[in-house]
Amino acid sequence: MKTKILAIAAGAAISMVAAQAASAATLDDIKKKGHVQCGVSQGLAGFSNPDDKGNWTGMDVDVCRALGAAIFGDATKAKYTALSAKERFTALQSGEVDLLSRNTTWTATRDTALGLNFAGVNYYDGQGFMVRKSLGVTSALQLAGAAICTNTGTTTELNVADGFRADKRRYEVVAFEKADEVVQAYDKGRCDVYTTDASGLYSQRLKLANADDHIVLPEIISKEPLGPVVRQGDDQWFNLVKWTMYLMLNAEELGVTSKNVDEMKSSGNPAVKRILGVEGNFGENLGVGNDWGYNIIKQVGNYGEVFDANVGPDTPLGIARGVNALWSKGGIQYAPPIR
Amino acid sequence: MSVETQDVESDGAKVPLWNDPKVRALVSQAVLIGLVLWFGYEIVNNTFVNLEKRKIASGFGFLNTTASFGIIQTLVPYTEASSYGRVFFVGLLNTLLIGGIGIVVATMLGFLVGIMRLSKNWVVQKVATVYVETLRNIPLLLQIFFWYFGVLSALPNARNSLVLFGETVFLNSRGLYLPKPIFEDGSGAIWIALLVGIVAAFFVRRWATKRQEATGEQFPKFWATVGLVLGLPFLAYLLSGLPVSVEYSTKGTFNLSGGLQVIPEFVALLLALSFYTASFIAEIVRAGILAVSHGQTEAAHALGIKNSHTLRLVVIPQALRVIIPPLTSQYLNLTKNSSLAVAIAYPDLVSVFAGTVLNQTGQAVEILLMTMGVYLAISLITSMFMNWYNAKMALAER
Structure with missing residues (x-):
């Protein structure tokens, strides 16, 4: 009996605490x-x-x-x-x-x-693209067929899909969970393009081995308030x-x-x-x-x-x-x- | 006198209800079950009340919503216009693919290394020991990063791919590009022939085993199987007018396109998972073989059975009885560990469904329940199969 009462009291306390927190x-x-x-x-x-x-x-x-x-x-x-x-x-x-x-x-x-x-x-903010200068790309419209590194669970991932889907261009998206992994993968050549909010591109560029070898393309493809x-x-x-x-x-x-x-x-x-x-x-x-x-x-x-x-x-x-x-x-x- | 009275009392119905052990047992168990059920109800109810209070959407309706994001590796047709339900399916298949292939590779490698560890050759034995001691003592996540960022990214970039086998196979830091078979109209006959071949091989082998047990006559089972499983489809291919063509990868602006691409995320994860798990399997195999008494080997040798046959026909079947139960846990571990894929962008169930979809929809409760359910189901099915196999391998006492 005692244990039963205790258990009920404990259960009631738990549910009350939970309800309160909300x-x-x-x-x-x-x-x-x-x-x-x-x-x-x-x-x-x-x-x-x-x-x-x-x-x-x-x-x-x-x-x-x-x-x-x-x-x-x-x-x-x-x-x-x-x-x-x-x-x-x-x-x-x-x-x-x-x-x-x-x-x-x-x-x-x-x-x-x-x-x-x-x-x-x-x-x-708005979403931009960064590429290696050596690719000779000057516009985001030339990116058909490119491998694109980005963060998973972001609007960025969705914008890329929208953009390429609208133009029926082929692309390959490699989506990492952590921003540092995205930068590392891009730096090591897994992707041609790194995309995120333009402010993020300027910020992450500082982490690359040779920041000057990369350019941010002029197009901004989305609104990112x-x-x-x-x-x-x-x-x-x-x-x-x-x-x-x-x-x-x-x-x-x-x-x-x-x-x-x-x-x-x-x-x-x-x-x-x-x-x-x-x-x-x-x-x-x-x-x-x-x-x-x-x-x-x-x-x-x-x-x-x-x-x-x-x-x-x-x-x-x-x-x-x-x-x-x-x-x-x-x-x-x-x-x-x-x- | 007084003793008799007491006996009557304990046999009769005068014992109060709360002192009757049967009643007490029933009541306490009913109370316990009631508490557990109530606790479960309380958790579910609390969750829903709080979700509603915080105005977070709930229910499974989101599965029909358009996903609108891309996935790098899909085994079934998938586009950005597919639904979240389709994403679940794509992720599930990617998990099963890595789990299935990983288990096969880890098993083969593990058996090889386990047997090597028992070798009388000093070099072979030490190589196996170093392998086991190194790989099983390094955290798996580090090994995944090692293969992905350390080894595979050192491959040449996309514009300077390694060309193998005369422009048919390419290798670069974006993956391995193989020729892709295209099945045209009329290729159905090949699949039917393959099915027929497998079924026929199964029956031929059963017949051959029975005949050998009855008469002692041997039958070339291996070659018969190869002939049936590979030969029949090939014959069908020739007869139906060569309906299979091959698509090769070609160079595009950025990378190769077309053909069959094996992404580096898959390769890195497969290598890490199977090398890591193989080191554990090797130890299990070694323990299993050592558990077979040395007398068995000596007896086999005394009968003039050669070394390879002794291992295959005498030692391993007995060792398997010790090996299978712990091997099952390793298989389950490998499948569950494949969820570390999220670290290197391999699109498995956890990465795309419990990751991206969860983030887009915010429906954590439903998505995590589905994901946990899947892993539970995969594990239970693997366990069931291994238990069945274990029972089949168990000592048949006569």
């Missing part, structure tokens, strides 16, 4: 455990990559750092889980990570059937991630940087006062402190600073702002106002 608010959990658990890539220079001291850096990592700054006032309160393209959604769905910030393309399936929500776009992802059904957390990104864009627009943020606090511009928490209670409405904007910009920087520091022209990747410039400067990065 409904609990992510933000409360994060506050309780003291850090944001962030899903990132296994190493993509400029986006999420551990440096020589083991600290994660990159544009995607800065989203997590900004959230750490917004919630705890400390950008270092974020921990990172390296995920392959294949593992990433399961890790987010199962609650292993609070947020997926891993150069992930926003698509309809992922936004609906996978039970996820994209909180915005931190980098507008990359951004952070959260689980469906937790609007508070979704809002916080979304507005953290908008805040960084608004800050760039208003000229608030990590360097002048302290002076800007006494600025007369009401918009600046609002994003720095001098006026209004926007932070409280999101479930964090009103100084969230000040902390993000002070510790992480505005969107333009983050871009320049990680992938901009002065970095080894050397990517121009292009479509990722602010809407007011010819790009398509546009954030709703904070008011």
Whole structure:
């Protein structure tokens, strides 16, 4: 009898814990455990990559750092889980990570059937091709019959199939699970072509034995809006991630940087006062402190600073702002106002 | 007096129900089964409730959805317009292909090395020992990478292929290119002849064995089998007007096209799996042979049976009784280890179905259940076959 009661109690406890985990608010959990658990890539220079001291850096990592700054006032309160393209959604769905910030393309399936929500776009990308110069290829249209190396479980794999299927061109796709294996196989001559998002090509090219022997072809064959992802059904957390990104864009627009943020606090511009928490209670409405904007910009920087520091022209990747410039400067990065 | 009363009491129906051992056993077992069932129900229910709560799609409807991605090696017709269900089938066949060929190669190599380890020739024996000790002590994944990134990628690139057998066979870092037979109209007769040949060979061998047991007369079983299985289809080929042509690989812009391509991912995985498993099989074979008492060999030699016949007819049949059970586990291991294919882009079931399809649809529960079910089924079927073979080989006591 005793064992029976114990077993039932244990079973009931298990199912209650499971049910709870599904409904609990992510933000409360994060506050309780003291850090944001962030899903990132296994190493993509400029986006999420551990440096020589083991600290994660990159544009995607800065989203997590900004959230750490917004919630705890400390950008270092974020921990990172390296995920392959294949593992990433399961890790987010199962609650292993609070947020997926891993150069992930926003698509309809992922936004609906996978039970996820994209909180915005931190980098507008498109898929490109890289080949050896010695092949003498100058356009993606000359690639019929080529062997193409790519990552399994990515939109890249699907775009290639679509492109070649539409033109009825023959090709051979070799799909690896890890990005490093793709690069290695391409470098060793298993494939003629390496394809992934254009930003990824610039980043991975740095890993090749002789980076100068390879060129990125001019064609961009797809739209790849990359951004952070959260689980469906937790609007508070979704809002916080979304507005953290908008805040960084608004800050760039208003000229608030990590360097002048302290002076800007006494600025007369009401918009600046609002994003720095001098006026209004926007932070409280999101479930964090009103100084969230000040902390993000002070510790992480505005969107333009983050871009320049990680992938901009002065970095080894050397990517121009292009479509990722602010809407007011010819790009398509546009954030709703904070008011 | 008092003793009698007690006896009556224990035999009668006055024992309370909760003290009756039969009732107690029944109740406790029923409770246990109930708990297990309830626990199982709770897990399934919980999963579905939570999937729904997180708005993750569920059910098996996704199997009819268009896959729209390419697969490098398909044994059945497959295009990007095929369904996810077709992907499952393609992956399954690729797994069975690597498992089946791997088991055959590993067995042959394992038997050879196992016998070599017992050789009286010092060099042969040491070579076999080094083989076993090296390969079984290196993790399989490393061996796969070694073959794939170390050995096969060192082959010449596609534009400088090695040309073998006068422009019919090509070898480069993209794979091995063989002439591909094209079966035209009327080639059905060849397949029928092959089937007839196999069945006939089976009956001829059975008849020959019976006759030898009855009369002692020998019959050239081996040559009769070769003649029936290979000769009959060849005869059919000639008679039906040579309906088979051969397609050779030709050079294209990037690589060879046409012909039969054996991809390097397959070769690397096959080599790694069969070399690795063969090292274990070698030890099993050695143990099996050592388990046969030396007296058996001596007796055979005393009867004037030559060495090769002693091994084939006396030692190995007895050793097989020891060998088969552990051999079965090695076969199961090889099949399951083939899922490491995912590391080098060989499109097996785990790679394309539990990998790519899972990622595209996000339906982890359904896909992993199907994949686990497949591996369970493959393992159980292999086990069943090996148990049957073991029973057939077991000592027939008279």
